[in-house]
Amino acid sequence: MESLIGLLVGFPLLGAAVLLCGGKRVDRTGHWLGVLLAGASFVVGAVLFLDMLGKNADERALHQHLFSWVPVESFQADVAFQLDQLSMTFVLLITGVGTLIHIYSVGYMEHDERRRRFFGYLNLFLAAMLLLVLADNYLLLYVGWEGVGLASYLLIGFWQHKPSAAVAAKKAFIVNRVGDAGLAIAIFLMFTTFGSFAFAPVLSNATEAGEGKLTAIGLMLLLAACGKSAQVPLQSWLGDAMEGPTPVSALIHAATMVTAGVYLITRSGAIFNAAPDAQTVVVVVGAVTLLYGAIVGCAKDDIKKALAGSTMSQIGYMVLAAGLGPIGYAFAIMHLVTHGFFKAGLFLGAGSVMHGMNDEVDMRRYGGLRKYMPVTFVTFGLGYLAIIGFPGLSGFFSKDQIIEAAFAKGGTQGWILGAVTLLGAAITAYYMTRVMLLTFFGEERWRQKTPSADAPSAEPAAEVHGEHGGPHPHESPRSMTIPMIVLAFGSVFAGGLFKVGDSFVHWLEPVTQFEHGHPPVSAAVVTGATVVTMLVGVGAAWLQYGRRPVPVVAPRGSLLTRAARRDLLQDDINHAVLVKPGEYLTRGLVYVDSKVVDGLVNGTAASFGGLSGRTRRLQNGFVRSYAVSMFGGAAVLVAATLLMRAV
Amino acid sequence: MSPVNYVYLAALLFTIGAAGVLIRRNAIVVFMCIELMLNAANLTLIAFSRIHGNLDGQIMAFFVMVVAAAEVVVGLAIIVMMYRSRHSASVDDASLMKL
Numbered sequence: 095m096e097s098l099i100g101l102l103v104g105f106p107l108l109g110a111a112v113l114l115c116g117g118k119r120v121d122r123t124g125h126w127l128g129v130l131l132a133g134a135s136f137v138v139g140a141v142l143f144l145d146m147l148g149k150n151a152d153e154r155a156l157h158q159h160l161f162s163w164v165p166v167e168s169f170q171a172d173v174a175f176q177l178d179q180l181s182m183t184f185v186l187l188i189t190g191v192g193t194l195i196h197i198y199s200v201g202y203m204e205h206d207e208r209r210r211r212f213f214g215y216l217n218l219f220l221a222a223m224l225l226l227v228l229a230d231n232y233l234l235l236y237v238g239w240e241g242v243g244l245a246s247y248l249l250i251g252f253w254q255h256k257p258s259a260a261v262a263a264k265k266a267f268i269v270n271r272v273g274d275a276g277l278a279i280a281i282f283l284m285f286t287t288f289g290s291f292a293f294a295p296v297l298s299n300a301t302e303a304g305e306g307k308l309t310a311i312g313l314m315l316l317l318a319a320c321g322k323s324a325q326v327p328l329q330s331w332l333g334d335a336m337e338g339p340t341p342v343s344a345l346i347h348a349a350t351m352v353t354a355g356v357y358l359i360t361r362s363g364a365i366f367n368a369a370p371d372a373q374t375v376v377v378v379v380g381a382v383t384l385l386y387g388a389i390v391g392c393a394k395d396d397i398k399k400a401l402a403g404s405t406m407s408q409i410g411y412m413v414l415a416a417g418l419g420p421i422g423y424a425f426a427i428m429h430l431v432t433h434g435f436f437k438a439g440l441f442l443g444a445g446s447v448m449h450g451m452n453d454e455v456d457m458r459r460y461g462g463l464r465k466y467m468p469v470t471f472v473t474f475g476l477g478y479l480a481i482i483g484f485p486g487l488s489g490f491f492s493k494d495q496i497i498e499a500a501f502a503k504g505g506t507q508g509w510i511l512g513a514v515t516l517l518g519a520a521i522t523a524y525y526m527t528r529v530m531l532l533t534f535f536g537e538e539r540w541r542q543k544t545p546s547a548d549a550p551s552a553e554p555a556a557e558v559h560g561e562h563g564g565p566h567p568h569e570s571p572r573s574m575t576i577p578m579i580v581l582a583f584g585s586v587f588a589g590g591l592f593k594v595g596d597s598f599v600h601w602l603e604p605v606t607q608f609e610h611g612h613p614p615v616s617a618a619v620v621t622g623a624t625v626v627t628m629l630v631g632v633g634a635a636w637l638q639y640g641r642r643p644v645p646v647v648a649p650r651g652s653l654l655t656r657a658a659r660r661d662l663l664q665d666d667i668n669h670a671v672l673v674k675p676g677e678y679l680t681r682g683l684v685y686v687d688s689k690v691v692d693g694l695v696n697g698t699a700a701s702f703g704g705l706s707g708r709t710r711r712l713q714n715g716f717v718r719s720y721a722v723s724m725f726g727g728a729a730v731l732v733a734a735t736l737l738m739r740a741v
Numbered sequence: 742m743s744p745v746n747y748v749y750l751a752a753l754l755f756t757i758g759a760a761g762v763l764i765r766r767n768a769i770v771v772f773m774c775i776e777l778m779l780n781a782a783n784l785t786l787i788a789f790s791r792i793h794g795n796l797d798g799q800i801m802a803f804f805v806m807v808v809a810a811a812e813v814v815v816g817l818a819i820i821v822m823m824y825r826s827r828h829s830a831s832v833d834d835a836s837l838m839k840l
Contacts, residue, residue: 721763
């Protein structure tokens with residue numbers, strides 16, 4: 095069985111190699127090859143999963159040592175895999191959702207002439223992501239970590255002819271680099287502290303190192319997680335990443351890659367458990383991001399950006415849960431999996447809507463689409479019910495557990511965290527209801543003529559499809575709807591399945607440990623409060639967007655709305671705090687370089703040049719002037735000799 | 742008369758010779774001034790020889806005379822050649838060697 099682990103990574107890697115190197119010869123069949131290899135990887139994952147289920151909980155972890163990568167004295171970097179329950183969960187999520195999205199992309203990218211390349215990148219992403227979760231040491235994890243960053247960059251900028259996409263890709267890459275530096279420093283620290291960076295020695299010896307060092311490692315790991323998972327303060331790239339094709343947003347920027355940070359924190363649980371200060375920072379980051387993402391999600395009119403805000407917010411929940419320690423790890427991963435289902439489903443739904451609406455992303459130009467896209471409506475609706483935590487659907491179970499765990503943190507902290515998570519749940523319900531109402535209910539605003547106010551921005555689209563006088567919403571082809579249906583099933587049932595007999599928690603317990611949290615109030619009260627806040631959020635959204643007609647042009651809005659539309663000024667803050675001082679610094683350095691360094695060098699050269707220019711005049715060719723210098727020199731020598739005598 | 746006076750005379754002759762070399766343009770005159778300087782040097786050699794009471798300086802003076810004679814032969818030849826090609830004996834006209 096161990097030998098199969100390599101195949102998990104090998105299949106998509108092979109696909110990427112064939113698709114990216116094959117050239118035009120594989121253009122016609124390339125996308126099916128990509129789907130096939132992703133599916134093969136999923137089948138291997140499923141076989142390994144069934145095999146794992148048949149074993150005792152303690153014997154489930156598989157190890158495979160492929161080869162020694164850099165064997166130098168005490169520095170032993172191996173390419174070795176470890177497949178335990180946590181990795182298995184990720185493998186199934188990545189390959190399962192990945193395969194579905196591969197199938198969806200066949201339809202979605204049908205008219206793109208670079209479809210083969212797109213599938214090559216998707217396969218590359220799968221390979222890198224699987225490497226990330228299967229690695230048995232931090233260095234190999236880092237390889238996968240960089241690999242997914244690369245794939246993300248390539249896919250965000252897939253339509254690089256659009257300047258906005260090219261800029262967004264660069265932004266994602268650069269912001270992620272900050273986090274990657276954190277991971278690299280964490281690995282350095284581990285090596286100096288433990289003499290190794292393999293999971294087993296580092297994590298089992300974690301308690302022996304000093305708390306200060308563990309806190310440093312934990313904070314650096316958190317920095318890495320912030321970059322990859324778009325947590326405050328490195329969150330700015332995720333909204334712009336929506337420039338990529340929608341399947342990419344669904345797979346990479348909702349279901350899998352952005353959850354790598356949560357994986358990293360959960361995997362390094364032993365370090366965080368021994369460093370309470372780092373844990374507190376993790377919790378704070380999670381809480382801030384969950385509110386931040388939710389508020390941004392409320393104000394965006396772009397359907398994908400609203401969902402991106404929501405993704406940030408939901409990952410904030412996971413990070414918060416992971417920061418709670420053993421009472422939260424399992425729930426973080428559980429929410430991660432259910433979120434993978436419903437958020438991927440929501441993104442695919444959004445893609446389907448855009449597909450039927452001439453790539454229009456402004457929700458204010460949607461409305462009443464439920465008649466035209468019944469399958470999209472139902473699957474999106476189920477995903478919607480799941481994410482707001484409607485009782486019985488998967489989001490309800492996973493989010494409710496996190497809220498309970500937040501209260502169970504205890505003391506004032508517990509109350510604050512509980513309140514924040516509850517507030518987040520209410521805002522989640524609000525913005526998701528808003529998306530739902532704007533898109534599928536209300537007037538058919540896409541029939542309205544474009545108001546002259548924002549005509550310049552909308553004109554190119556109107557020209558292209560102008561002869562029909564607006565979009566003709568239609569249901570998407572079957573290759574797109576089937577993955578949405580499967581994901582909708584997952585959104586509905588996954589949570590309940592995990593909850594029955596706490597099966598998911600017991601499954602992960604050998605890896606992540608588990609302690610029962612005891613909330614200060616009974617679990618039923620917390621659940622009740624969750625449902626009530628959720629209903630309040632839904633009601634508020636209905637009052638604002640369901641009962642009244644929605645203007646096609648966004649009203650100016652309050653100060654908060656306007657700030658939230660600009661992502662709560664994240665870019666302005668980054669600009670003011672990082673970009674501007676950076677510019678001044680480089681300008682200063684350029685000034686110092688050109689004036690001081692160059693000045694010194696050029697000045698020396700110029701002074702020698704000038705001096706020799708003067709000296710040259712002595713060589714005037716007149717014998718008498720040479721004679722003067724001879725006499726002068728002789729006189730000086732005589733004078734010097736006399737002077738020395740006198741002294 | 743004290744032999745030191747010959748040294749003063751030599752210094753005077755040398756100064757006149759040096760001034761002539763620096764100031765005059767005519768190559769012949771410059772040449773004669775050089776001779777003057779050489780002979781001033783000879784005079785000091787002989788004067789010091791007399792003062793110290795040995796013959797080293799006088800022997801040295803003979804050497805100088807021989808060298809001066811050889812120099813006159815070469816120098817006059819150059820001046821004559823220069824005058825032939827340029828119709829001038831001015832040392833300032835021969836300034837082509839500058840940069």
